[in-house]
Amino acid sequence: MSSMSATDHNQGYRGGLEIPGWDLFYVGKVRDLYRHPAHPGCMMMIATDRLSAFDVVMNETVPDRGRVLTHITESYLKQVADWMPAARITCNPAEIPDLPAEFHDALRGRVTWTRESDRVNVEVVLRAYLAGSGYREYAKTGRLWDHALPEGLQNSSKLPEVLHTPTTKAEVDEPISWAEAEELIGSQEEADRIHELALKLFQQASDRAAEKGVILADTKFEFGRQDGELVLIDEVMTPDSSRYWPADSVVEGQEPQSYDKEIVRAYLRSVTEWNRKAPPPTIPAEVIANTRAKYLEICQILTGSLPEGVDA
Ligand SMILES: Nc1ncnc2c1ncn2[C@@H]1O[C@H](COP(=O)(O)OP(=O)(O)OP(=O)(O)O)[C@@H](O)[C@H]1O
Numbered sequence: 001m002s003s004m005s006a007t008d009h010n011q012g013y014r015g016g017l018e019i020p021g022w023d024l025f026y027v028g029k030v031r032d033l034y035r036h037p038a039h040p041g042c043m044m045m046i047a048t049d050r051l052s053a054f055d056v057v058m059n060e061t062v063p064d065r066g067r068v069l070t071h072i073t074e075s076y077l078k079q080v081a082d083w084m085p086a087a088r089i090t091c092n093p094a095e096i097p098d099l100p101a102e103f104h105d106a107l108r109g110r111v112t113w114t115r116e117s118d119r120v121n122v123e124v125v126l127r128a129y130l131a132g133s134g135y136r137e138y139a140k141t142g143r144l145w146d147h148a149l150p151e152g153l154q155n156s157s158k159l160p161e162v163l164h165t166p167t168t169k170a171e172v173d174e175p176i177s178w179a180e181a182e183e184l185i186g187s188q189e190e191a192d193r194i195h196e197l198a199l200k201l202f203q204q205a206s207d208r209a210a211e212k213g214v215i216l217a218d219t220k221f222e223f224g225r226q227d228g229e230l231v232l233i234d235e236v237m238t239p240d241s242s243r244y245w246p247a248d249s250v251v252e253g254q255e256p257q258s259y260d261k262e263i264v265r266a267y268l269r270s271v272t273e274w275n276r277k278a279p280p281p282t283i284p285a286e287v288i289a290n291t292r293a294k295y296l297e298i299c300q301i302l303t304g305s306l307p308e309g310v311d312a
C-alpha cells in the first residue's frame with residue numbers, strides 16, 4: 001500500500017490511505033476499494049479526486065470530484081429506490097462498521113459502504129443521441145452496434161429511439177451486440193430484465209435532466225446480483241458514466257460542450273508531444289479549476305445541491 005498522503009499539493013484526495021484493520025484490495029482509476037475481515041461480502045468504496053483521461057490517471061487531482069460523483073449517484077439511487085434496488089448500504093461514515101472515527105471527516109461524502117455483488121460483466125450502455133465513439137462508428141458504417149440507422153444523421157443527432165450499445169467489462173471495453181451481452185449475462189430471463197430496467201432507468205434520468213435544461217445523450221449502468229435479485233452497483237448517472245449537454249447548446253453537426261472532463265481532454269490534445277501513455281503531462285491549475293467548476297455546476301443542476309461541506 002502506498003504511504004503517500006491522502007491529500008496532495010492541490011488539496012484534492014489522491015487515495016491510497018492506510019486505514020488500520022482495512023485491506024485496500026483494488027485501486028481503480030477513480031475509486032479505492034477496501035475490505036474488512038470482520039465483514040465478508042461487503043466493501044468500502046472511496047471515490048478519490050483522481051482524474052483519468054485517455055485511460056491515463058493524471059498527476060493532479062480535481063478537488064471534490066469524488067464527492068460530486070458520490071453525491072450524484074446517491075441522489076439518483078434514492079430517486080429510483082422504490083423499484084430499483086442497489087448494492088450500496090450507506091454513505092454515512094458513522095454507519096460503516098469498524099471504520100475508525102478519525103477517518104470519518106476525511107471520507108465523508110466520498111465513501112460508500114456496499115455489498116460486494118456478483119457483477120454482471122457487461123457495461124450496459126444506452127444512447128439517445130449520436131456522440132463520441134457512437135458517432136464515429138455511424139460515420140464509418142451507417143450503423144450503431146447491431147442497429148441499422150437512417151441515413152443523414154450527424155454528430156449530436158437524436159436517435160430514433162434509445163438504443164442499447166453494450167460493451168465488455170475489460171481493460172479495454174469492446175463493443176458487443178445485445179446477443180453477445182446476453183451470452184455474457186448467462187440467462188435469457190436476466191438479460192431481458194436488464195434490458196428493460198436499463199431503458200426505464202434511462203427514461204427516468206433523461207426526463208429528470210430535461211426538466212433542468214440538460215440533455216442526457218448517453219449513459220452506462222453496471223448491474224450485480226444480490227440474493228437472486230438484480231441490483232445497481234458502482235456509480236450511476238454521473239458525468240463520468242454519462243454524457244450530459246446543455247439543451248440550448250446542441251447544434252446538429254457540431255460537437256456539443258459537455259459537463260465532464262472535456263476541458264482536460266482538450267488541453268491534453270493541445271499537448272501534441274504527449275503519446276497518451278503514462279506519465280501524463282502537467283495539467284495547468286487553471287484547467288483543473290475550470291474542470292472542478294464544471295463538476296460542481298452539473299452536480300448543482302442535477303441534484304439541486306452540492307455535497308456537504310463543498311463550496312463553489
Ligand atoms: N457493489 C459492487 N460489487 C462489485 N463490484 C463493484 C460494486 N460497485 C462497484 N464495483 C466495481 O468497482 C470498481 C470501481 O472502481 P473504479 O470506478 O475506479 O474502476 P475503474 O477504474 O472505472 O475500472 P473498471 O474498468 O474496473 O470500472 C469497478 O470495477 C466496478 O465495476
Ligand SMILES: [Mg+2]
Binds near residue numbers: 028030234
Ligand atoms: Mg468506474
